[in-house]
Amino acid sequence: MTPAVIHVLLALAGGERHGYAILKDVQLSAGSRLRFGPGTIYGTLQRLMEAGWVEEAAAPDADADPRRRYYRMTRSGRDALGAEVDRLGALLDTARAHRIRPRASRS
Amino acid sequence: MTGHPAARLESRLYRAALRLCPAAFHRDHGEEMACDFDEARGAAAVAGSRAVWALRLLIVLDLVRTIGVQWLRTGLPAIAGVAACISLGLVASIASMGRWLAGRVAIDHETSEGVGFVLLSSVAVLVIVTTIVFNHWMQRPRRTARR
Numbered sequence: 176m177t178p179a180v181i182h183v184l185l186a187l188a189g190g191e192r193h194g195y196a197i198l199k200d201v202q203l204s205a206g207s208r209l210r211f212g213p214g215t216i217y218g219t220l221q222r223l224m225e226a227g228w229v230e231e232a233a234a235p236d237a238d239a240d241p242r243r244r245y246y247r248m249t250r251s252g253r254d255a256l257g258a259e260v261d262r263l264g265a266l267l268d269t270a271r272a273h274r275i276r277p278r279a280s281r282s
Numbered sequence: 283m284t285g286h287p288a289a290r291l292e293s294r295l296y297r298a299a300l301r302l303c304p305a306a307f308h309r310d311h312g313e314e315m316a317c318d319f320d321e322a323r324g325a326a327a328v329a330g331s332r333a334v335w336a337l338r339l340l341i342v343l344d345l346v347r348t349i350g351v352q353w354l355r356t357g358l359p360a361i362a363g364v365a366a367c368i369s370l371g372l373v374a375s376i377a378s379m380g381r382w383l384a385g386r387v388a389i390d391h392e393t394s395e396g397v398g399f400v401l402l403s404s405v406a407v408l409v410i411v412t413t414i415v416f417n418h419w420m421q422r423p424r425r426t427a428r429r
Contacts, residue, residue: 194311195318212344213318214303217311218351242317 176259178209179219184228184248184256191232191247193240194220220246228252289323292338299345307352361416362409369408377401 179201186192186200198216205211223229224246232247239245248256296319300312319341326333353359380397 194314195321198318198322210340212340212348213315213322214344214348214352217315218307218348221307221310240317242313244314 176255177219178205179211179215180223181256181259182209182211183216183219183223184252187229187246187248187252188256191235191245193243193245195243197246223252226252228255286327289320289327292323293320296341296345299349302349303352304356304358306356358413362413365412365416366409368412369405372408373401373405376404 182201182205183197185204186197189200192200194213194216197220198211198213201211201216220229224231228249229246229252230249232245234243234245293316297312297316300308300315303312322337322341323334326337380401
């Protein structure tokens with residue numbers, strides 16, 4: 176899974192969102208080290224929809240901007256994200272076993 | 283679209299640049315992306331000129347990357363590459379056959395230039411034709427639905 180895929184799925188873990196809300200969530204969670212633009216987000220969403228991990232959802236209310244499309248994570252998307260989180264957790268455990276600590280906690 | 287003339291111009295430029303993406307991607311996400319750009323541009327304008335310049339840089343890099351990635355995903359560059367190789371191979375065989383014939387039949391300079399022109403045109407036409415044929419073949423309806 177690429178960082179963009181992980182961040183988009185994490186943004187959708189909180190419920191259905193439109194593209195700009197996903198973009199803002201991703202910018203918030205990725206911080207200044209990773210910068211994603213609209214093209215990266217929609218390209219990722221398109222691939223995730225093709226994989227069946229994300230699907231289009233109905234607008235939450237009738238007043239929603241008609242130009243906006245809403246997206247939500249599917250069951251298989253949630254499973255895939257869970258598996259990736261497990262893998263990253265195991266990786267972190269291995270790093271800790273080798274006494275490798277994140278740079279931020281070293282000082 | 284935001285009210286400031288510079289923002290309006292940038293919005294139009296962004297919409298125009300989005301047309302460089304493959305048609306399917308532009309149809310599916312073009313309007314959303316333009317909408318997002320307008321919102322992000324408005325927010326950056328409030329935050330100051332530094333934020334506006336950071337957004338411009340991000341958008342340009344993102345656009346270049348998106349156009350490249352989306353065209354690669356269509357498979358068209360690979361198809362065009364294969365088509366060019368096949369066409370060049372075909373024309374090279376015809377040219378070598380022509381060279382063999384030229385040894386047997388006397389050809390003047392003007393005719394030889396004409397043959398060169400015909401061969402070059404054949405390469406161009408063959409590349410276009412094979413690209414179109416391969417593209418249609420790649421996009422033919424499949425029996426099993428893709429996930």
